Amino acid sequence: MGRMIEVEDTGLSFTSDIDIDRMSALALEWLELIGEDPRREGLIKTPDRMARAWAFLTKGYRESLEEIVGGAVFEAEGSEMVVIKGIEYYSMCEHHLLPFFGKVHIGYIPRKKILGLSKFGRITDMFARRLQVQERLSVQIAQAIWDLLEPVGVGVVVEGQHMCMMMRGVEKQHSSTTSSAMLGNFREDAKTRDEFLSLLR
Numbered sequence: 483m484g485r486m487i488e489v490e491d492t493g494l495s496f497t498s499d500i501d502i503d504r505m506s507a508l509a510l511e512w513l514e515l516i517g518e519d520p521r522r523e524g525l526i527k528t529p530d531r532m533a534r535a536w537a538f539l540t541k542g543y544r545e546s547l548e549e550i551v552g553g554a555v556f557e558a559e560g561s562e563m564v565v566i567k568g569i570e571y572y573s574m575c576e577h578h579l580l581p582f583f584g585k586v587h588i589g590y591i592p593r594k595k596i597l598g599l600s601k602f603g604r605i606t607d608m609f610a611r612r613l614q615v616q617e618r619l620s621v622q623i624a625q626a627i628w629d630l631l632e633p634v635g636v637g638v639v640v641e642g643q644h645m646c647m648m649m650r651g652v653e654k655q656h657s658s659t660t661s662s663a664m665l666g667n668f669r670e671d672a673k674t675r676d677e678f679l680s681l682l683r
């Protein structure tokens with residue numbers, strides 16, 4: 483069993499290692515409970531596959547910002563807006579444990595530090611690969627960039643389609659949700675925010 487980790491300010495805790503055997507045993511029971519025969523040929527390896535898939539889908543719990551960003555914070559001059567558009571993500575809603583997915587758009591105005599471009603995708607994935615609501619995903623990405631780079635401002639826009647609203651429940655196939663998080667002058671200055679939003683169009 484893994485070490486228990488407390489996540490600051492969230493009241494969340496989780497184990498640092500995934501116990502694949504125990505998850506697999508639960509998955510087998512799950513298959514029985516939905517009315518399947520987990521011993522039939524096609525399902526023999528399914529509990530193990532399911533455990534491993536879930537280990538991947540929740541790997542963000544076992545990653546930290548320091549670890550994924552490494553040394554890719556660089557000193558830089560200039561204070562023009564940087565926009566990274568269309569970062570795809572897949573996450574799991576915390577209410578139904580069904581997927582939601584879409585795109586993340588990030589903008590920031592550096593003060594003295596810039597970030598390696600690939601790291602925006604890695605930060606997105608670290609938070610997306612946890613149980614989420616879309617609003618919190620937006621805020622966590624923005625806050626992480628804020629803490630890392632101490633920029634003049636940062637804005638994050640997340641678009642998402644939620645399988646729990648498509649495959650079940652309200653069964654709406656064509657709705658999509660946009661959420662955002664704005665910090666610094668992206669929050670305070672309408673002109674900066676508008677410039678960011680116009681670059682997303």
Ligand SMILES: Nc1nc2c(ncn2[C@@H]2O[C@H](COP(=O)(O)OP(=O)(O)OP(=O)(O)O)[C@@H](O)[C@H]2O)c(=O)[nH]1
Pocket residue numbers: 575576577614615616617644646647650651652
């Ligand atoms: N705000 C927000 N809501 C979400 C997200 N993902 C799923 N939900 C919603 O969470 C809500 C949970 O509502 P409940 O009434 O407790 O659950 P439910 O009976 O399964 O609801 P229905 O989906 O309407 O059938 C639903 O309205 C979901 O659409 C998300 O990322 N953000």
Ligand SMILES: [Zn+2]
Pocket residue numbers: 575576577578579580644646647
């Ligand atoms: Zn849901």
